[in-house]
Amino acid sequence: MRxxxxxxxxxxxxxCAIFLFVSLLPSPVYPASSWIVDVDRHGLPELFVGGASxxxxxxxxxGVNRGWTNFPNQFQAVGPxxxxxxxxxxxxxxxxxxxxxxxxxxxxxxxxxxNASSATxxxxxxxxxxxxxxxxxxYELGDPDLLPDNRGWAWGRSDGKRLEMSxxxxxxxxxxxxxxxxxxxxxxxxxxxxxxxxxxxxTLKISGDMSIRPTMQERFGLNNAGTWPTNILDWQxxxxxxxxxxxxxxxxxxxxxxxxxxxxxxxQDGTHMRFWGTNVTAYALLRTRPEDVKLQARRLSELGFNxxxxxxxxxxxxxxxxxxxxxxLDTKTLDRAMLAKLDWWIKCLEDEGIYVWLxxxxxxxxxxGDGIDDFDEIRKGKPTADLMGYxxxxxxxxxAMKSFNEDFLNHRDGFNELPYKDDPGIIALLLTNENDVTxxxxxxxxxxxxxxxxxxxxxxxxxxxxxxxxxxxxxxxxAWQPGPSKLFLNDLEHRFDIRMMxxxxxxxxxxxxxxxxSWGRDPVSALPALTSGNIIDVHSYGAIDELEKNPFEAPxxxxxxxxxxxxxxxxxxxxxxxxxxxxxxxxxxxxxxxGSASLQGFDALMQYAYSQGPLDESYVSKWxxxxxxxxxxxxxxxxxxxxxxxxxxxxxxxxxxTAYVFAPTPEQLFGQPISPTTSVALRTAVEKGxxxxxxxETKELPWLEPSKIPPGARLITDPNQSxxxxxxxxxxxxxxxxxxxxxxxxxxxxxxxxxxxxxWIGGRQINLADVNIAVTTGNATVAVQSLDQQNIxxxxxxxxxxxxxxxxxSGGRLPYHSEPVIGHITVRAPGGxxxxxxxxxxxxxxxxxxxxxxxxxxxxxxxxxxxxxxxxK
Numbered sequence: 001m002r003x004x005x006x007x008x009x010x011x012x013x014x015x016c017a018i019f020l021f022v023s024l025l026p027s028p029v030y031p032a033s034s035w036i037v038d039v040d041r042h043g044l045p046e047l048f049v050g051g052a053s054x055x056x057x058x059x060x061x062x063g064v065n066r067g068w069t070n071f072p073n074q075f076q077a078v079g080p081x082x083x084x085x086x087x088x089x090x091x092x093x094x095x096x097x098x099x100x101x102x103x104x105x106x107x108x109x110x111x112x113x114x115n116a117s118s119a120t121x122x123x124x125x126x127x128x129x130x131x132x133x134x135x136x137x138x139y140e141l142g143d144p145d146l147l148p149d150n151r152g153w154a155w156g157r158s159d160g161k162r163l164e165m166s167x168x169x170x171x172x173x174x175x176x177x178x179x180x181x182x183x184x185x186x187x188x189x190x191x192x193x194x195x196x197x198x199x200x201x202x203t204l205k206i207s208g209d210m211s212i213r214p215t216m217q218e219r220f221g222l223n224n225a226g227t228w229p230t231n232i233l234d235w236q237x238x239x240x241x242x243x244x245x246x247x248x249x250x251x252x253x254x255x256x257x258x259x260x261x262x263x264x265x266x267x268q269d270g271t272h273m274r275f276w277g278t279n280v281t282a283y284a285l286l287r288t289r290p291e292d293v294k295l296q297a298r299r300l301s302e303l304g305f306n307x308x309x310x311x312x313x314x315x316x317x318x319x320x321x322x323x324x325x326x327x328x329l330d331t332k333t334l335d336r337a338m339l340a341k342l343d344w345w346i347k348c349l350e351d352e353g354i355y356v357w358l359x360x361x362x363x364x365x366x367x368x369g370d371g372i373d374d375f376d377e378i379r380k381g382k383p384t385a386d387l388m389g390y391x392x393x394x395x396x397x398x399x400a401m402k403s404f405n406e407d408f409l410n411h412r413d414g415f416n417e418l419p420y421k422d423d424p425g426i427i428a429l430l431l432t433n434e435n436d437v438t439x440x441x442x443x444x445x446x447x448x449x450x451x452x453x454x455x456x457x458x459x460x461x462x463x464x465x466x467x468x469x470x471x472x473x474x475x476x477x478x479a480w481q482p483g484p485s486k487l488f489l490n491d492l493e494h495r496f497d498i499r500m501m502x503x504x505x506x507x508x509x510x511x512x513x514x515x516x517x518s519w520g521r522d523p524v525s526a527l528p529a530l531t532s533g534n535i536i537d538v539h540s541y542g543a544i545d546e547l548e549k550n551p552f553e554a555p556x557x558x559x560x561x562x563x564x565x566x567x568x569x570x571x572x573x574x575x576x577x578x579x580x581x582x583x584x585x586x587x588x589x590x591x592x593x594x595g596s597a598s599l600q601g602f603d604a605l606m607q608y609a610y611s612q613g614p615l616d617e618s619y620v621s622k623w624x625x626x627x628x629x630x631x632x633x634x635x636x637x638x639x640x641x642x643x644x645x646x647x648x649x650x651x652x653x654x655x656x657x658t659a660y661v662f663a664p665t666p667e668q669l670f671g672q673p674i675s676p677t678t679s680v681a682l683r684t685a686v687e688k689g690x691x692x693x694x695x696x697e698t699k700e701l702p703w704l705e706p707s708k709i710p711p712g713a714r715l716i717t718d719p720n721q722s723x724x725x726x727x728x729x730x731x732x733x734x735x736x737x738x739x740x741x742x743x744x745x746x747x748x749x750x751x752x753x754x755x756x757x758x759x760w761i762g763g764r765q766i767n768l769a770d771v772n773i774a775v776t777t778g779n780a781t782v783a784v785q786s787l788d789q790q791n792i793x794x795x796x797x798x799x800x801x802x803x804x805x806x807x808x809x810s811g812g813r814l815p816y817h818s819e820p821v822i823g824h825i826t827v828r829a830p831g832g833x834x835x836x837x838x839x840x841x842x843x844x845x846x847x848x849x850x851x852x853x854x855x856x857x858x859x860x861x862x863x864x865x866x867x868x869x870x871x872x873k
Contacts, residue, residue, distance in 0.1 A: 042059060052136060064122050085099075096188075152174060167186065172188070275306055365386065431514065490528040531695060546585075600686070634816065660685035662692070666696050672719075752793075756782060784827055
């Protein structure tokens, strides 16, 4: 995962141009959706429509020279529709507290109290920044207006939907940032922070069919988390042993090298395999003790993983990393001790039948001794320099990357005595992580980025491309503009990729090569360059309430994966997760990902991440802090990993019967910012069948191979055409096995061997083919699966997986508190089975009561159950 550092170079004018273009696209007609206001985790208002953000807000304060100041804060729900907030700005010497309440159904009121311990005379200003999604909702609500005398703002129609945010007394300043009505700044302070107290009352009034809902904390019952059980998951063992899935693969690599064949990943001996994986990164790779590596490799196999991505071993914050100690003057030499650490991980994983994905460049920081041309220019006054974006125009950076690749891939593994390039257990290589110019890092090369030598090369390349194909020069270099620039940027990226791949093939690489990934919400115009590699890879991060997102309004994070699936190309997802941590409904994501990815026919999925810290007792017990990048001990996420692995790897959910192929013309592909955000066709296709994107023949890109359309596919030519009935509030896959109800926020899987329900299933009766689920826990996941290849109704070995919300101890530390799943389920299965409570495999099983009535086991889920796993056998 990478923050798009290159975006910091984006000029205001660039953003305005993008906004203007998007706002001028035709406005499709969508069915009515609920307009929901709530209070976010900072105690500020936000407005959602079918899961799409219409208004978001945040606190922001700027000190000397408009430098942003840190504002740590704490929010708490103190009662129904009543909240408190406190934040402190140490740089500006003030504390802000607020109390929020809902006096009426369509009104929220804030009392803001600001107390400055001393005066600060030299500051720009600060308060609340409101961001309005005019590109998506401006056609319905019109333009926002500022209320007179700095009293606030309003957005909407007087005779319909409208929201008004007013302040009393008037604020020092309320204005449109850069005169753009999509951002409103409401300042508590302007120019100075006077010593003493200030008080403001703010009132949000909404009208029409807008409504106010409880906060996340209230909806998920987080205020009760202190009473939930702790230590429900042992991080060193697996409560479920699925290692039998990997037994035929021991050691990984026995099928020969992986190949991309007709859009699928096939081994040399003809074996087709799906990969359910995760990421092991940074200190987990380079600091975990050898005996713990072996232990964790075994645990990964038991949890159902058969692929691990080796990632971030070059990260500058890891010391030592693959280049040794940070005091080294260059990144030319690979540290032998660190290579030995990777060798041991690879050996232990392959011994367990787990395959390996290797990155070649993730976060490498270039140093003065690397011999990089124009180093002083690109390091921007820092000791080291990023290479993102620059590698596409700076030959010396390209050569440094090639030198690393040659040394790294020719390194002979100390345990299996094979160079990495000759190890068939390593199934894929990634050239460079989250590093593209088609959508992100071209901004690092712009004239306003203050890198004149890099910019000169970039402009020269753009001019040559424009002349060759008769394109307007002024449009070809402007990376923020659709049209000619997207053609040129794809070509620039492609030419670099071909040179890098040629070098890899020359040194004997046999594994499939991935250039970089579709990430950071790339439009489909970023896909052509990615076809230079053998596989299309995606990174996709969701958020809270993914299951509630209305496809007429907003994309899910599965839509972003599917919208990168190029016809004739395998698709992998090396990073998926939900954020910010701890997203309370993340328990739903493993099975949601596994089920939907099975329908789409994806080839590999890798959760991000298993761990970035050392996997040993001393680190975990003393230093480990729960976070999104260390899922190994997260009960909400890891509890459903075995169930998801079993479903996905076994193929319990069928691939879709119908392929929906978005077949844009070159003018559409490169001339419009088409993505799941802007296209209802892409979003709705994913709910019904398999979505593919077809590359068109493009004269400016003679290397771009036109995609082969699968026989019987349904073509999508209009990105604004919905493929679901406009009155629908749920969708069923064309296989009949998956059902997502966005009104209820539920998702069900109903196959012969896996039957599951997740989301807001509390208080509902859910009837599947062999399983009935009736739980009272509001947001939860329940999955029932056969373990012996039989259908559930005939199985004599059945796994029951449960999960709900898990949150860290107060203060964000271990242990996790895990909400019990309470209720009742019935399972139709053969008689004579007994119900066992699953803990660690080595623990003595505990028998539970499960009366057998009319061919069904009656299973009660008590709040004192103390586990998320049961077994009928």
